[in-house]
Amino acid sequence: MYRLVFLIIMSLTTQFETQAQESSVLPTHYEIGMEKAFALWQENKISDAANVFERIASAETENWLPSYYAAQVLILDAFTKMKDVDALNAQLKRAQDFVNDATAISKQNPEILVMQALLHTVYVASDGAKYGMILASKVSQIYAEALKLAPR
Known part of the structure; x- marks a missing residue:
């Protein structure tokens, strides 16, 4: 009799734990914020998206993705x-700060390296005479380093 009661209690407890775990899959503040930032980016609200990514990055100090995406938003917009x-210079300086933040969290990350190379590419595209000789070879070196870290 004791074992029967014990088995019934254990099975009910297991069912309640499973239901509790299933109901706790609500989105986190991080996920909600990232979705909001991506929605703003999609609406072409570049500054707002970068600001949301920045706020997330300041709260999520161990996660490199918010800083990475803040930099990406600003760098891609800089081409316009x-x-x-x-x-352009102000926006690229801000983007460089985000790249630096992401690099501090995740060193030797090929995706961040590619973002750094893209940032340099914007400088070269904006004024090839001024930045071409300085940054073109640096861009190639960064891509080579990223390829070494993450071969195809």
Whole structure:
């Protein structure tokens, strides 16, 4: 009799634990924030998206992805700002800060290296005469390093 009661209690407890685990798959603040940032990016609200990624990065200090995506948003948008040199430089400086933050969290990460190379590429594309000689070879070196870390 004792064993029967014990088995019934154990089976009920197991069922309640399983149900509790299934109901706790609510999205985290991180996931909600990242979804919001991606939605803003998709709506072409670049500054707002970068700001949301930045807030997430300040809260998630061990996760390199928010800083990476903040940099990516700003770098890709910088290709459209080639004519306004001051705005371009300010945006790329901010993007470089995000790349640096991501690198500090995840060293030797090939994805971050590619983002760094892309940032340098924006500089070269904006003023090839000024940045081409300095950064073109650096971009090639960064891509080679990233390929070494993550071969095809």
